Amino acid sequence: MNNTSYTFAYLDEQTKREIRRALLKGLAIPGHQVPFASREMPLARGWGTGGMQVTAAVIGRNDVLKVIDQGADDTTNAVSIRQFFSRVAGVRTTTRTEEATLIQTRHRIPETPLRPGQIMVYQVPQPEPLWRLEPSRAETRRLHALAEYGLMHVKLYEDIAQHGRITLAYDYPVLVHGRYVMAPSPIPAFDNPKLHRSPAIHLFGAGREKRIYAVPPYTDVISLAFEDHPFRPWKAEAACALCGSTESYLDEILIDDRGTRRYICSDTDWCERRRTGGKTA
Amino acid sequence: MLTSGFADPIHDAQAAFRALLEAMARPGTIVSLPPCDPPPPLPQAAAAILLTLCDRDTPLWLDGPFATRAVGEWLRFHTASPLVSNPADASFAFACADSAPFDALAPGTDEAPERSATLVLLVEGFRSGRPLRLAGPGIESETVLSVDGVPNAFLGWRARNLALYPRGVDVLLITRTEAIALPRTTVVQEV
Numbered sequence A: 001m002n003n004t005s006y007t008f009a010y011l012d013e014q015t016k017r018e019i020r021r022a023l024l025k026g027l028a029i030p031g032h033q034v035p036f037a038s039r040e041m042p043l044a045r046g047w048g049t050g051g052m053q054v055t056a057a058v059i060g061r062n063d064v065l066k067v068i069d070q071g072a073d074d075t076t077n078a079v080s081i082r083q084f085f086s087r088v089a090g091v092r093t094t095t096r097t098e099e100a101t102l103i104q105t106r107h108r109i110p111e112t113p114l115r116p117g118q119i120m121v122y123q124v125p126q127p128e129p130l131w132r133l134e135p136s137r138a139e140t141r142r143l144h145a146l147a148e149y150g151l152m153h154v155k156l157y158e159d160i161a162q163h164g165r166i167t168l169a170y171d172y173p174v175l176v177h178g179r180y181v182m183a184p185s186p187i188p189a190f191d192n193p194k195l196h197r198s199p200a201i202h203l204f205g206a207g208r209e210k211r212i213y214a215v216p217p218y219t220d221v222i223s224l225a226f227e228d229h230p231f232r233p234w235k236a237e238a239a240c241a242l243c244g245s246t247e248s249y250l251d252e253i254l255i256d257d258r259g260t261r262r263y264i265c266s267d268t269d270w271c272e273r274r275r276t277g278g279k280t281a
Numbered sequence B: 001m002l003t004s005g006f007a008d009p010i011h012d013a014q015a016a017f018r019a020l021l022e023a024m025a026r027p028g029t030i031v032s033l034p035p036c037d038p039p040p041p042l043p044q045a046a047a048a049i050l051l052t053l054c055d056r057d058t059p060l061w062l063d064g065p066f067a068t069r070a071v072g073e074w075l076r077f078h079t080a081s082p083l084v085s086n087p088a089d090a091s092f093a094f095a096c097a098d099s100a101p102f103d104a105l106a107p108g109t110d111e112a113p114e115r116s117a118t119l120v121l122l123v124e125g126f127r128s129g130r131p132l133r134l135a136g137p138g139i140e141s142e143t144v145l146s147v148d149g150v151p152n153a154f155l156g157w158r159a160r161n162l163a164l165y166p167r168g169v170d171v172l173l174i175t176r177t178e179a180i181a182l183p184r185t186t187v188v189q190e191v
């Protein structure tokens, strides 16, 4: 027998089993929120614990882990989560999207296309796409059970009536496998199409709200829209000031106190690879 | 003498889970599970699933041939899962192909479709036998899978199960050491 006092990847085995069962049911019912008994995790302040718990239940010694925070590998949060898992699970870490087997993310999907064999783990603050429209959890469960999503369409249509277009730029609701409306987490709507029939596995963890959900590979993920107002994700009409990319999602930054703006890639790995001409640095 | 579980409980359970995650995400993909040494007639793959996913929170139903005293003792020691006599009460059911209680298993509810059974069904092999065409989430277009020893009642039941969506039972087909997942979303048809 191995030393049973030893814990791998922080969580005890019973907690992992529960999360693992929830993840398998989540894959079997794409987009459906599966309850789980969320635990506390260290050092996740301002980040949330759902994604950390999913990563801890999934990760193995042979994984190569990438952690991004709004697209960046080098924020304090991303760095400390990478360090945490390399300490408690002994895994190799990377900033390169194509090298990673497991990518924990807060609010972005990498620009580099994902491939089979990769698992995305999303940090989710609010798993319920209907929460702004219906505060009662019991009622939203009932609405999902009935596939009664009229409220959501009314809300989007009001947006169009008021602004001439759907103004929602983040956490833009999607319909998964033609059945469940799902919150894709606060990724920009620009990233939504990357979920549609993706070759990778997508796992979502909401710690505070105690929910897990999933999108298997090659699954239909359609952003909600109307025939006369098709889904058109917003992106700054600019090129990255560092690498010149016009197809990546850009962050706007102020570079002086006179309000001068610059746009740079939100995905730091993508931007760096373009600047080095795809060569390994 | 109690036969053993995984040689390396933590890392073997993790590897088994990743194999099952991959299987469930890509229906029809054959995955192998880490070895362990359960009492016969419990197949290694069934034991690996038990060691990885089952505990006192998962009521089990065992088909007659598996429900031996030695298997009961092994389960008490390794999973402590309650054994149930009614398949409807099971979160995991372990069955032989010819006597699976298909329609008796819990499909979950409209509000909690995850509270459904997972059926672990022992078949003879994956490389010959009846060709089945699979389509659905996790499958790029369609895939053809051969299963030896799939019971005649299986396809009719799968069609009824599919009609219950999002309720439904999820299936793991196993041989001695391998597994294939057929989650409720997979459309299974005769070629």
Ligand SMILES: [Zn+2]
Binding pocket: A240, A241, A242, A243, A244, A245, A264, A265, A270, A271, A272, A274
């Ligand atoms: Zn750039």
